[in-house]
Amino acid sequence: MAKQIEGVYERLLECAEQEFLEKGYTEASLRNIAANANTSTNSIYVRFKDKEGLFTAIVEPVVNKLMETFINVQETFHGLDKETQSRQMGQYTEGEMDKMLDYMYDNLNAFRLLLDASYGTRFHNFVDELVRIEVEYTYKYMEVVGRPAGVEDAMAENLLHIVTTSYFEGMFEVIRHGMGREEAKRYMRLLGKYHHTGFSAIFYPDSD
Amino acid sequence: MAKQIEGVYERLLECAEQEFLEKGYTEASLRNIAANANTSTNSIYVRFKDKEGLFTAIVEPVVNKLMETFINVQETFHGLDKETQSRQMGQYTEGEMDKMLDYMYDNLNAFRLLLDASYGTRFHNFVDELVRIEVEYTYKYMEVVGRPAGVEDAMAENLLHIVTTSYFEGMFEVIRHGMGREEAKRYMRLLGKYHHTGFSAIFYPDSD
Amino acid sequence: MAKQIEGVYERLLECAEQEFLEKGYTEASLRNIAANANTSTNSIYVRFKDKEGLFTAIVEPVVNKLMETFINVQETFHGLDKETQSRQMGQYTEGEMDKMLDYMYDNLNAFRLLLDASYGTRFHNFVDELVRIEVEYTYKYMEVVGRPAGVEDAMAENLLHIVTTSYFEGMFEVIRHGMGREEAKRYMRLLGKYHHTGFSAIFYPDSD
């Protein structure tokens, strides 16, 4: 039995990850986690503030790093001159998207937790937060290339939010499907085209 | 004292709906539901098998009816001749979509339950089920109008599943946003265009 | 074994009273109470809101009744004409004090709880509340018989509060000492004299 080579801390993180993935945050049981890690419940409280603190320890560094990267990508794009932005028409360059996908695949379980097991924690709105930022930068982009002509303003905001959510949810579906990393990148390329075409069609219908 | 004109059964359903909406299935408390309905917990077990039975009673008839309608719509479309199918290129007719939206708005809370409060019940996969059927009929459609040329077969299935999910999630976002019924229909028209354009762009890139 | 002739509710109240008396509110254990009452912890929650609800059930009716009586006594005294008030010089009549003592002896344990085991509950300030009211009426009394000449105003308020507290604490000491009822009444007569004399001496030193 060559187990327990890792410390209690590591084992707790692992077992917590497992439990949270299986049952979601609220249904996960600290007793279970501790038992699986061969330690006592109290052991958790020595190392983490509380249940949410345990969840946070797994997920927070990953979130922070991703957010940072994500905003960098946005800022980089927004820094391009009008022609280039217009030519790319809001599509991420492949390199940038690949970078983000790589990061997600490097931290696959953390992202699964964020997507499907964070109800009840302060990370509940993770996807919404991404969407919010993306939409914000889309507005900046629209300032540069011209306001959309295809949709009346009143609907534009909601619609933008909805399709942006769709885009991200699509990306996360790719992750959830458990595809390999390179495969995922190919999918995201197609998905990017899909959404970009759709976006143009309803927001800039005359641009073609 | 002319109150409680509704029977216990109705009150239980109403209060359960409320509780499930507020807390989701697993977090909902039968105690609370019974208390709000001015009756005893056991009163629930007289009328429903158990917690899930109560949830089911609210949601199942609506699901069944929707599924039936949904499949009818699909069958109708599939029954059209090739030219017509091809011309519509996989888009729902407005009338059909409106019919489904109307049904959802007529049973708004039940759908909210299905979308956001069904984790832990056998309805957890409600959206997936819709997607599965939609994808199935999309394959039939592809048999009729010709296999897609834009995507290699190996990827097509996953991709189809993903974008179809996006489409439905978009529709449910509309519902979640709390829009009025007619407004929702306008959104769905745009959303239909969005997805149809994207769909054509990646599956039938040469058709334009 | 002719026990458990009383219902669970009564047994819970009794065992709770016992436990609270022995350990004080915060240290009392609901598990213990339930065990002693031969029932489950949950049984408490069926009948009472929570720990404080259990304490409240024992103590609240007694508090309410006493407060009511107490204020009646005060109002009655305050309704007397100036000469009578002046003659009695703020002393309770024996009948009134006896009435209150009787009530306390009729609910002896409840008062012990209030005095010595209510820390952590909303009854923590029970004595202070009595004092507050007594002081309030002492001020009214002073308006009638003339402002005190013995103490500068700045000190009077604090001093009044302090000696009034002493008076009540003395009364409760009598209760705590476990004296018989009639004995207690004799003590309170002497204690009344003690404080009345002291009160006159410092607040109305020239009145003699």
Next chain:
Amino acid sequence: MAKQIEGVYERLLECAEQEFLEKGYTEASLRNIAANANTSTNSIYVRFKDKEGLFTAIVEPVVNKLMETFINVQETFHGLDKETQSRQMGQYTEGEMDKMLDYMYDNLNAFRLLLDASYGTRFHNFVDELVRIEVEYTYKYMEVVGRPAGVEDAMAENLLHIVTTSYFEGMFEVIRHGMGREEAKRYMRLLGKYHHTGFSAIFYPDSD
């Protein structure tokens, strides 16, 4: 980084004092204390026997010193000749009382602990102990000036205990009220008069 110039021992004492004052003995947490003192829980057990040992370390020297002083005061008074004792009639001289008040104000927090946060420790009966001694010397005093005529013997003992308790509680109320030192002394002078008058009135009603 010139912080933590005090040693661990001192910091522990300080933080313990704080915690005990805030929460009382039983509710205080050694974890908290250690954390606030920037050290480990075990660190407490190296220096003190246990929780009560920590409390004792703060409070015991102060108690001992006060008791000593207190008994000195009593002995001094008892050493006076009969006439002087009689003339003062059991009142502390101002100098003696001031000395005790000064000592309390020099160790204010320790006294607050004794008064309001010692439940659960062997100092719980601190006030009672003071009262016991005071009563003991009052008896000696009565031997000197003559047995009281106002109260039958059977009641005298209890009564003496009760009013003596009142006296000390009054003194501690002054402390609790957070008054300044000199102000407190003025209050104690009035309080002394109050109790002395009351005492005479019930124990020696004919002496005036």
Next chain:
DNA sequence: GATGAATGAGCCTTCATTCAT
């Protein structure tokens, strides 16, 4: 069928104290 009690387990959290390094 209605009521309210009982069951039995589980939840997260906190504690004082001790052990091993």
Next chain:
DNA sequence: TATGAATGAAGGCTCATTCAT
């Protein structure tokens, strides 16, 4: 001595479900 982990128990509270009347 300092550190941090482990121990072992208990805390209040809530749950879905069943039983007895």
